[in-house]
Amino acid sequence: MRKWNIRRRGRRRGMMNNTKRGFILFIALAVACSLILAGSPAIAKTKVVKIGNILPLSGPSASVGLQGKYARELATEMINNAGGIKSLGGAKLQNVYVDSKSDPTVGVTSAERLINNDRVNILSGCWNSAVTYPATQVAERYRVPFIVPVSVRNTITERGFKYTFRIAAKDAWWARDQFEFLKDMEKKTGEPLKTVAFVYENGDWGVGMAEQWKPLSEKYGYKIVLNEPYPSTASDLTPVVLKIKRANPDILLLTSNASDAILLTNTMAEMGVKPKAVIGTGGGHADPMFSKNCGKNAEYMFDVVEWEADLNKPGIPELNAEFKKRHGFGLAGESVDAFASVFVIADALERAGSTDPAKVREALANTHLKSGPGMIVSYDAVEFDESGQNINAGIVMVQFRMVDGKLERVSVWPENAARAGFKAVFPMPKE
Amino acid sequence: MDFIIQAIVSGTLMGSIYGLAALGLTLIFGVIKVINFAHGSCLMVGMYTAYWVVKLTGVNPYFALIVVVPLLFVFGYFLEDLLINPVLKAQGDVREPTEIIVVTSGVWYILDNITLMMFGAEYRVVQTAISGKSFELGQIIVSTPKLYGFIATIIVSLALVWFLKSTKIGKSIRAASLDREAASLMGINQYRMYNIAFGIGTAIMGVVGCVLIPFYYVFPTVGVIFDVKCFIIVVLGGLGSIPGALIGGVIVGLIESIGAQFMTSTWTELIVYAVFLTVLFVMPSGLFGEKRDW
Numbered sequence: 001m002r003k004w005n006i007r008r009r010g011r012r013r014g015m016m017n018n019t020k021r022g023f024i025l026f027i028a029l030a031v032a033c034s035l036i037l038a039g040s041p042a043i044a045k046t047k048v049v050k051i052g053n054i055l056p057l058s059g060p061s062a063s064v065g066l067q068g069k070y071a072r073e074l075a076t077e078m079i080n081n082a083g084g085i086k087s088l089g090g091a092k093l094q095n096v097y098v099d100s101k102s103d104p105t106v107g108v109t110s111a112e113r114l115i116n117n118d119r120v121n122i123l124s125g126c127w128n129s130a131v132t133y134p135a136t137q138v139a140e141r142y143r144v145p146f147i148v149p150v151s152v153r154n155t156i157t158e159r160g161f162k163y164t165f166r167i168a169a170k171d172a173w174w175a176r177d178q179f180e181f182l183k184d185m186e187k188k189t190g191e192p193l194k195t196v197a198f199v200y201e202n203g204d205w206g207v208g209m210a211e212q213w214k215p216l217s218e219k220y221g222y223k224i225v226l227n228e229p230y231p232s233t234a235s236d237l238t239p240v241v242l243k244i245k246r247a248n249p250d251i252l253l254l255t256s257n258a259s260d261a262i263l264l265t266n267t268m269a270e271m272g273v274k275p276k277a278v279i280g281t282g283g284g285h286a287d288p289m290f291s292k293n294c295g296k297n298a299e300y301m302f303d304v305v306e307w308e309a310d311l312n313k314p315g316i317p318e319l320n321a322e323f324k325k326r327h328g329f330g331l332a333g334e335s336v337d338a339f340a341s342v343f344v345i346a347d348a349l350e351r352a353g354s355t356d357p358a359k360v361r362e363a364l365a366n367t368h369l370k371s372g373p374g375m376i377v378s379y380d381a382v383e384f385d386e387s388g389q390n391i392n393a394g395i396v397m398v399q400f401r402m403v404d405g406k407l408e409r410v411s412v413w414p415e416n417a418a419r420a421g422f423k424a425v426f427p428m429p430k431e
Numbered sequence: 432m433d434f435i436i437q438a439i440v441s442g443t444l445m446g447s448i449y450g451l452a453a454l455g456l457t458l459i460f461g462v463i464k465v466i467n468f469a470h471g472s473c474l475m476v477g478m479y480t481a482y483w484v485v486k487l488t489g490v491n492p493y494f495a496l497i498v499v500v501p502l503l504f505v506f507g508y509f510l511e512d513l514l515i516n517p518v519l520k521a522q523g524d525v526r527e528p529t530e531i532i533v534v535t536s537g538v539w540y541i542l543d544n545i546t547l548m549m550f551g552a553e554y555r556v557v558q559t560a561i562s563g564k565s566f567e568l569g570q571i572i573v574s575t576p577k578l579y580g581f582i583a584t585i586i587v588s589l590a591l592v593w594f595l596k597s598t599k600i601g602k603s604i605r606a607a608s609l610d611r612e613a614a615s616l617m618g619i620n621q622y623r624m625y626n627i628a629f630g631i632g633t634a635i636m637g638v639v640g641c642v643l644i645p646f647y648y649v650f651p652t653v654g655v656i657f658d659v660k661c662f663i664i665v666v667l668g669g670l671g672s673i674p675g676a677l678i679g680g681v682i683v684g685l686i687e688s689i690g691a692q693f694m695t696s697t698w699t700e701l702i703v704y705a706v707f708l709t710v711l712f713v714m715p716s717g718l719f720g721e722k723r724d725w
Binding site (some may be wrong): 227228229230231233234235236238239240242243245259263267269270272289293297 | 442449556562564572647655660684687688690691696697699700
C-alpha cells in the first residue's frame with residue numbers, strides 16, 4: 001500500500017514540474033490521435049490483446065531469454081499478418097517484455113507490474129523455473145492466465161493452480177519417456193530387455209535422474225544390475241566400464257557431462273562393451289564436442305532432447321530458415337516451445353471471443369490444438385490436464401548415426417516425427 | 432576371477448602413467464626443495480604441445496616425443512630461470528623458500544588462463560593411429576595406448592636413474608640437492624642445476640602429454656585432475672624418491688581400479704586418502720622417503 005502511495009506522489013510531483021510541457025504534449029497527442037482516428041476508422045475498432053512476457057533478457061540466461069523473445073515476435077507477427085484474432089474483430093496481439101534477470105524477486109514484481117500497470121491480458125514466461133514458480137503464484141492471485149512455455153520444474157503445475165498452463169514436458173517426463181521408448185522398442189523389435197544399469201555423474205543432476213530411474217525400472221519390469229555414480233572429473237573411467245562389462249546389462253542409462261561422456265564412450269568402445277541400448281540424458285551427450293570427439297564410437301547411442309531441427313513436421317525447414325535469417329541462429333527447444341505458446345494463446349482467444357480472464361482460462365483449459373503453423377513441436381497436439389500441464393508434451397529420442405561419414409544426431413522417436421528416411425537401429429549392432 | 436585380473440592389469444597400466452606424471456614433481460622437489468604448484472599446468476602445456484604436434488603433422492604420438500620433449504625441456508628451463516631462480520637467489524640462505532609456492536601458484540593460474548584465452552574451454556581429442564586400440568590376452572583386454580604408457584614410464588625412469596647416477600650433470604644435480612653450499616664450493620653452479628632439473632621435470636610432462644593424448648582429452652584445466660593425484664602419489668611414495676613415485680602411482684591406480692569393483696567408484700577416493708594417511712602415520716617420510724629432515 002505504501003509503495004503505491006509513493007509512486008502516486010512521485011508521479012504527481014513530476015507532473016507539476018512539467019505541467020506546461022505535459023499540457024502541450026497532451027494537446028498534440030490528442031490532435032494526432034483524432035487525425036488518425038478520422039483517417040482510418042478500421043483501426044479505431046481494432047482491439048489489442050496484450051501479452052506480458054517475463055524473460056531473462058540479461059545475465060547468465062540471457063541467450064535463451066532472447067531466443068524466447070525472438071520466437072514470440074515471429075509467431076506474433078505471423079498471427080497478426082494473418083488477420084489477428086478474428087472472433088475479437090481482428091484484434092492484434094501485442095507483446096510487452098520485462099527482463100527478469102533470472103531473479104525470482106524481479107519476476108514477482110514484474111508480474112505485479114504487468115498486471116496492474118500494463119494491464120496485460122495474459123502472462124507468459126519465465127524460462128527459469130525459480131522465477132516461474134513465484135511469478136505464476138502472482139498470476140493465480142490476480143486470476144490472470146499464465147502460459148509457461150519452458151520451465152521444467154515438476155511442482156510448477158502441481159499446486160492446484162487454475163490459471164497456470166505449461167507447454168513443455170515436466171522434468172520427471174524425461175526419465176519416463178526414456179522408459180516409454182525402451183518399452184516401445186521392445187514391443188516393435190521383439191528384442192527382450194531384462195536388465196538395466198545406471199551410470200551417472202555424482203552431482204545433483206545425475207543423482208536426481210537415478211532417483212527417478214529407480215521406481216520406473218520397477219514399474220517397467222527391468223532388473224537393476226548396476227547403480228553407479230562416478231566423479232565427473234575422473235582421470236580414468238576404465239574401472240566403471242569394467243563394472244558395466246561385468247554387470248552385462250541390456251540397457252545402459254547415462255547422465256554425463258561433456259568430458260566424462262567422451263571418456264566413457266571411448267573407453268567402452270576400447271573394452272568392447274556393447275549393451276543392447278545406451279541412452280544418454282542430454283547434457284554432455286548433447287554437447288557438439290561429444291559428437292566431434294567420439295565419432296564412430298558413439299554410433300547407435302541414443303540421447304533425449306526436447307526438440308531437434310530435423311523433425312519430420314511440415315513447416316520446420318522454412319521456419320528454421322526464416323529464424324536463422326533474422327537472428328543468425330536456428331530454432332531450438334526453448335524457442336520452439338515459446339513459438340508454439342503464442343499460437344496456443346491465439347487459439348484460446350479465438351475460441352473465447354473475449355479477453356475476459358475467466359473466459360480465456362476456460363478456453364485454454366479446453367485447448368485441443370492439433371494443427372496450424374504453431375504445431376512444429378515433436379508431439380501431435382497441445383491439450384492441458386486439470387493441473388494445466390500439457391499432457392502430450394514429450395521428448396524426442398535421437399540416435400547418433402553416421403550420415404555421409406559424419407556423426408549426426410538423427411531424430412528417430414516418436415516415429416511419426418522421425419527424420420525422413422530414418423528408423424531407430426535397435427538393438428545396437430554387435431559389430 | 433577374470434575381472435580381478437582385468438582390474439589389476441588396467442589399474443597397473445593407468446597407475447604407471449600417474450607415476451610418470453608424479454615423477455616430474457618428485458624430481459623437482461628432490462633437487463630444488465620447492466613444491467611446484469604449476470606442475471599440473473606443465474602437464475597441460477605438455478598435452479597441448481603433443482596435441483598440436485600430432486594434430487598438425489599427423490605423426491604417431493610417440494614420434495611426436497622427439498619434438499615435444501625438447502620443447503618442454505626448454506620451456507621448463509627458462510620458466511625456472513626467469514621466475515624461480517630470482518626468488519631462490521633473493522632468499523639465498525633459506526632452505527625451503529615458501530615464496531616459491533606463491534610464484535608457482537601464479538604460474539599455474541597464468542598458464543591455465545592463457546591457454547583458455549588461446550584455445551577456448553573446449554575438449555579436444557585427436558584421433559591417432561593407436562586411439563581406441565586394444566588387444567585380448569585370453570579374457571583380459573589390454574589397452575594399447577596405456578600399455579605404451581607403461582613401457583614409456585619404465586624407459587623414462589631407467590633413463591632418469593642412469594642420468595642421475597652416471598653422468599657428470601646428473602652427479603652435479605644430486606650434489607646440489609644434497610648440499611647447496613658444499614656443491615657450490617666444489618664449483619657446481621647450483622642455479623644451473625636447478626634449471627636443468629626443472630627442465631627435465633617438465634620434459635617428463637611432455638612424455639606424459641604424448642602418452643595421454645591417444646586416449647585422453649585436452650582442455651585448459653586438465654592439469655588439475657592429475658595435479659592432486661600427483662601430490663598424493665609423491666608424498667605417499669616419499670618426496671624426492673623416483674621408485675616412490677612409480678610405486679605410489681601404481682598403488683593409487685590399483686586402489687581406483689580394484690576398489691571400484693567392490694564399491695561405487697566415488698568411494699575409492701576415500702580409500703586412496705585412507706591409505707595415504709595410514710602410510711604417513713606409520714612412515715612419516717613416505718614409503719621410499721629418506722628418513723631425514725629436508
